[in-house]
Amino acid sequence: MKHASLEEMLVNDKIITQAQLEEVNLIQKETGQATFYIILDHQFAKEKEVLRVLAKSLKMDFVDNLINNINSEVIRSFPQQLALKYKMCPLRVHEGTLTLATSNPFNITATEDISMLTGLAINTVLSTKVDIELAIDRLYTKRSEKNELGEDIANEGDEAENEATVETSSVVRVVNNLIIDAYKVNASDIHIEPEANFTRVRFRVDGDLMRHIDFDKEKHSLISTRIKILAGLNIAEKRLPQDGSFQFNHDFKKIDIRVSTLPTPYGENIVMRLLGADQNIEYSLSGLGISPTTVATIEKAIRVPHGIILVTGPTGSGKTTTLYSILAKLAVPTKAIKTVEDPIERKFEGITQVQVNQKAGLTFAAGLRSILRQDPDIIMIGEIRDTETAEIAIRSAITGHLVLSTIHTNDALSSVIRLVDMGIEPFKVGSSLVCIISQRLVKKICIHCKKKVDLSTTEARLLATDLTYVYEGAGCPKCNNTGYSGRLAVFETVLVDGHLEDLISRGASLEDLRNYAKEKKIPMLRDEVMSYVQNGTTTVEEALRILYNVEN
Numbered sequence: 001m002k003h004a005s006l007e008e009m010l011v012n013d014k015i016i017t018q019a020q021l022e023e024v025n026l027i028q029k030e031t032g033q034a035t036f037y038i039i040l041d042h043q044f045a046k047e048k049e050v051l052r053v054l055a056k057s058l059k060m061d062f063v064d065n066l067i068n069n070i071n072s073e074v075i076r077s078f079p080q081q082l083a084l085k086y087k088m089c090p091l092r093v094h095e096g097t098l099t100l101a102t103s104n105p106f107n108i109t110a111t112e113d114i115s116m117l118t119g120l121a122i123n124t125v126l127s128t129k130v131d132i133e134l135a136i137d138r139l140y141t142k143r144s145e146k147n148e149l150g151e152d153i154a155n156e157g158d159e160a161e162n163e164a165t166v167e168t169s170s171v172v173r174v175v176n177n178l179i180i181d182a183y184k185v186n187a188s189d190i191h192i193e194p195e196a197n198f199t200r201v202r203f204r205v206d207g208d209l210m211r212h213i214d215f216d217k218e219k220h221s222l223i224s225t226r227i228k229i230l231a232g233l234n235i236a237e238k239r240l241p242q243d244g245s246f247q248f249n250h251d252f253k254k255i256d257i258r259v260s261t262l263p264t265p266y267g268e269n270i271v272m273r274l275l276g277a278d279q280n281i282e283y284s285l286s287g288l289g290i291s292p293t294t295v296a297t298i299e300k301a302i303r304v305p306h307g308i309i310l311v312t313g314p315t316g317s318g319k320t321t322t323l324y325s326i327l328a329k330l331a332v333p334t335k336a337i338k339t340v341e342d343p344i345e346r347k348f349e350g351i352t353q354v355q356v357n358q359k360a361g362l363t364f365a366a367g368l369r370s371i372l373r374q375d376p377d378i379i380m381i382g383e384i385r386d387t388e389t390a391e392i393a394i395r396s397a398i399t400g401h402l403v404l405s406t407i408h409t410n411d412a413l414s415s416v417i418r419l420v421d422m423g424i425e426p427f428k429v430g431s432s433l434v435c436i437i438s439q440r441l442v443k444k445i446c447i448h449c450k451k452k453v454d455l456s457t458t459e460a461r462l463l464a465t466d467l468t469y470v471y472e473g474a475g476c477p478k479c480n481n482t483g484y485s486g487r488l489a490v491f492e493t494v495l496v497d498g499h500l501e502d503l504i505s506r507g508a509s510l511e512d513l514r515n516y517a518k519e520k521k522i523p524m525l526r527d528e529v530m531s532y533v534q535n536g537t538t539t540v541e542e543a544l545r546i547l548y549n550v551e552n
Contacts, residue, residue, distance in 0.1 A: 061125040066135035080140040101127040119236040171222040194267035231259035307434035308397040339380040340367035381405040397432040412438035430505030446479035471536035492525040
């Protein structure tokens with residue numbers, strides 16, 4: 001038996017006339033628009049009447065009074081942001097299925113997106129646009145709200161409903177304020193850490209974590225849900241780690257934020273990394289506060305038309321900032337510059353930047369292979385992590401490209417041994433390397449509370465120096481009583497000359513390479529650190545931290 005079409009059912013139920021149907025068909029032939037939308041757009045019938053018939057045709061439920069059919073707990077799984085974006089009202093969650101009211105049953109893409117975002121199966125019922133808008137407004141309207149999240153926002157025992165309204169509650173302001181506060185103090189990371197009875201928030205400033213604020217335990221879920229929504233994460237998934245990102249706008253500045261969640265017994269631990277938010281960074285060699293000798297060495301290296309320049313150092317030592325500063329120097333209209341990064345920390349005009357996507361198979365090696373087909377002059381690789389990437393980078397350098405990259409080693413000359421250990425033949429390493437830069441970040445003494453102190457005998461012996469006095473910060477309100485304000489990069493920069501190239505090509509040991517550097521009196525990291533101790537830029541404590549991580 002043939003099923004009646006929607007149009008036939010509308011005529012049979014006397015919702016529209018035969019003449020109106022013929023007019024609808026004419027419009028449909030001219031525009032190609034679906035008859036369902038034509039009937040509504042041209043007001044041939046009321047939306048409620050058409051949807052009732054459509055529900056019958058599609059064997060769906062039509063819900064007339066949404067407010068009385070909603071379980072308020074559903075907003076835990078479906079925040080207001082999603083409801084407004086997709087114009088759907090959640091009704092309930094039962095046995096892993098989320099029931100939504102929609103006025104457009106043909107938007108399959110929307111239901112697939114929602115299923116992916118929530119991790120739930122989706123069941124849809126029909127209702128009118130007006131009823132859906134009213135129900136969303138009623139469902140997500142809070143009964144009371146105070147200015148700060150730390151205060152009570154529940155009323156009449158309905159705390160569960162209010163806690164989940166992460167888009168209309170003060171949690172929006174709280175998350176925004178956390179990011180703004182972190183930005184103002186030049187924090188690189190925000191740590192949101194749930195404990196048994198409270199949630200602790202700490203900022204990483206100048207490499208150290210500092211306590212910022214504590215929240216009541218009950219508010220943690222609101223904060224985490226809000227951040228997960230911003231980062232495009234699955235708000236229903238709390239058992240597995242997730243990674244995402246979003247962009248935050250403040251004072252006409254766009255801050256890219258990377259989000260990582262980790263399940264713990266007390267809730268999800270969240271870390272937000274603020275990329276490019278440091279207001280003190282000037283991406284130029286002269287603006288980094290580098291010593292004139294180091295600047296001259298780097299500028300000499302980047303004038304070489306092809307080869308590889310490596311920057312090495314531990315995580316958080318400013319390697320990417322140095323690479324970006326070199327790129328800014330190299331970026332001229334006559335050169336094609338391509339990068340592959342993870343993540344892209346700052347976007348540059350005139351430079352093609354590619355973001356690594358491991359899930360999609362876009363690794364450093366895959367991105368580098370693709371970039372080489374794009375006719376580049378200069379290539380920047382965020383990090384050499386494996387043999388494949390190292391091989392392609394070395395080959396690119398030998399065949400006429402200037403390659404910039406980072407590698408994790410303890411000092412500059414150790415990078416040579418690391419590349420050989422990765423399986424690169426020594427003669428290829430020797431012929432491709434132009435310059436190796438090793439760097440660390442040291443904290444600068446606060447100029448407002450800087451004072452002279454005697455150097456103890458033990459400290460003098462550890463530093464192997466004959467200095468009798470040094471400087472430190474006493475601690476003041478300007479530096480939050482830490483004695484430090486800001487950080488400075490210290491470098492050792494090794495240009496690969498003919499003799500050093502020959503040593504590397506012959507497979508010389510690390511000891512042989514270091515002996516040659518001493519003979520040539522190449523300034524090492526120790527020399528620059530000690531110069532900053534002597535002139536009162538940094539402290540003995542910082543010098544010992546750096547040098548005893550570097551020296552054998």
